[in-house]
Amino acid sequence: MHRKTFIKNIAATFGALALSNFDIIKALAPDPFTIKMLNDTTGIFSEKGGTILFQLNKKGIIVVDTQFADTAAHLIEQLKNKSKKAFKLLVNTHHHGDHTSGNIAFKGIVDTIVAHKNSLTNQKATALKSKNEDKQLYATETFDTNWSKKIGKEKITLHYFGAGHTNGDAIVHFEKANIVHMGDLVFNRRHPYIDRPGGANIANWITVLEKTVTTFNDDTKFICGHCHKDYTVEITKADISAFANYLKNVLNFVSAEIKAGKTKAAIFKATEIPGSEEWKGDGIERPLTAAYEELTANT
Ligand SMILES: [Zn+2]
Ligand SMILES: [Zn+2]
Numbered sequence: 001m002h003r004k005t006f007i008k009n010i011a012a013t014f015g016a017l018a019l020s021n022f023d024i025i026k027a028l029a030p031d032p033f034t035i036k037m038l039n040d041t042t043g044i045f046s047e048k049g050g051t052i053l054f055q056l057n058k059k060g061i062i063v064v065d066t067q068f069a070d071t072a073a074h075l076i077e078q079l080k081n082k083s084k085k086a087f088k089l090l091v092n093t094h095h096h097g098d099h100t101s102g103n104i105a106f107k108g109i110v111d112t113i114v115a116h117k118n119s120l121t122n123q124k125a126t127a128l129k130s131k132n133e134d135k136q137l138y139a140t141e142t143f144d145t146n147w148s149k150k151i152g153k154e155k156i157t158l159h160y161f162g163a164g165h166t167n168g169d170a171i172v173h174f175e176k177a178n179i180v181h182m183g184d185l186v187f188n189r190r191h192p193y194i195d196r197p198g199g200a201n202i203a204n205w206i207t208v209l210e211k212t213v214t215t216f217n218d219d220t221k222f223i224c225g226h227c228h229k230d231y232t233v234e235i236t237k238a239d240i241s242a243f244a245n246y247l248k249n250v251l252n253f254v255s256a257e258i259k260a261g262k263t264k265a266a267i268f269k270a271t272e273i274p275g276s277e278e279w280k281g282d283g284i285e286r287p288l289t290a291a292y293e294e295l296t297a298n299t
Contacts, residue, residue, distance in 0.1 A: 033074050038221060042177045044233065045078070047071040049098030050225035051233045053181045054079060055174060059152035060088025060111070064172050064181045065099040065225075069135070072102025076109075088151055091115065091158065092139060093183025094169045095123035095198070099225065103137035114147060115139040116160050118168030122198050143170075159215065161208040165192065167199025171212060179221045185209065186243050188227035188235050191283035194290035202247050202287075202294050209244035213237050228281055246276040247287075254291040264292060 033047035045052040049067035052075060061079055066072045076087075092100050092115040100123055103113065115123075120139045127133040141147075147158040147170075155175040160168075165184040172181040184193065185208060194200045216222075222235045250273050257267045268288050273279055 031074075033071065033078075035078060038179055038223075038234075039177055042174060042179055044223055045075050046233065047074060049101075050093070050096070050184060051181070051223055053172070053174075053179065053223060055154060055177065056083040056085070057088065057152045057154055058085070060085045062089045062091075062151060062154070062156065062174075063087065063106075063110075064091045065093055065183070066090065066102030066105065067098060068101045069105050072105035075102070076105055087111070089114070089149065089156065091156070091170065091172050091181075092119055092123075093172060093181060093225070094166050095119040095126060096166070096184065096193075096195070097126070099183065101135070104135055107137050112141055112149075113137065113139045114141045114143065114158065116158070116168040116170045117142040117144055118166070118199060119170070120168075122166060122168055126198075161211045162204050163199050163201040164205035164208040165200055166195045167201075169208070173216070173220075177221075178217070178219055179223070180212075180216055182212070182222055182224045182235070182240070184225040185212070186222075186224035186235060186240055188224055188233060188239055188243070189231045189278050190226055190228040190281060191279055191286055192226075193283075193286055196290055196293055200290065202251055202291055206244050206247050206251075209240055209247075213240055213244075228279075242276075242278070246273060246279055249273050249275040250287045250291050251295070254288060255295055258292070258295060267292060 033045060035043055035045050037043040042055045045054060047067060048071050050065050052067060053064040055062040061083055087106060087110040090106055090110045090113045120142050123136060123138060127136045143158055145160050149156050153176055157173045157175055159171040169183050169185050194202060222240065223233050224235050227233045253274055254267060268285060270284065270288060
């Protein structure tokens, strides 16, 4: 169909719904991002890369993770439309590029950037290797096991429960709102990235998730970095437990295959993880490879 005819047809359809030309133009070129408020002041921004959590706090704007430089610019523009306050605090859940590449968009406009100490080390090492140190904006503060700061009526607490997706994943709790950003510690029904060079450990990751479930109360809302397209990044304790169970099933499956004398190539032919068939889509080679390496590391 010719573009002109296509637009005419669309216009006819929308015209029937009594929409203005402006709405038609907007419908043809929608915003590349989505913003969803979780309460009056706290919301999530999704475009490309890991989910961003933000709060329009009376003492200043709080942002968790930054995706990429171009998408962070969209976020900043939107938040500036919603609040006249300055950016008070930026948190990175971990060092991966789809969570920290947008930090640079906050250069000179944010007071404090905080991350786990291993996240900063990993971010610096990765930037050095990728020769893009000039495109980084690093944490101004790091922590080891816990970090807390009161901003207005909100209290932001970061927890570190040990190695999981990397060796520097912070769990970010907005205590008053009772919202937790899990970063990439949960991939909702999607095969996860498991960054072994970045210190990941599947066995310990399971422990981290079990500790998460017992640390927060039943009213806590959770969000995570990534999900399968048929699912959402808004998750529950049940989803966190299901992901812990998935990781257990990955280890059990690969371990049994190794014990049965299967070759690496044969193991990697698997198309699903027995017991966790809900995890569909591409990328199954990532957990299989990581589990194989983790299980054979000391033999
Ligand atoms: Zn990510
Ligand atoms: Zn990640």
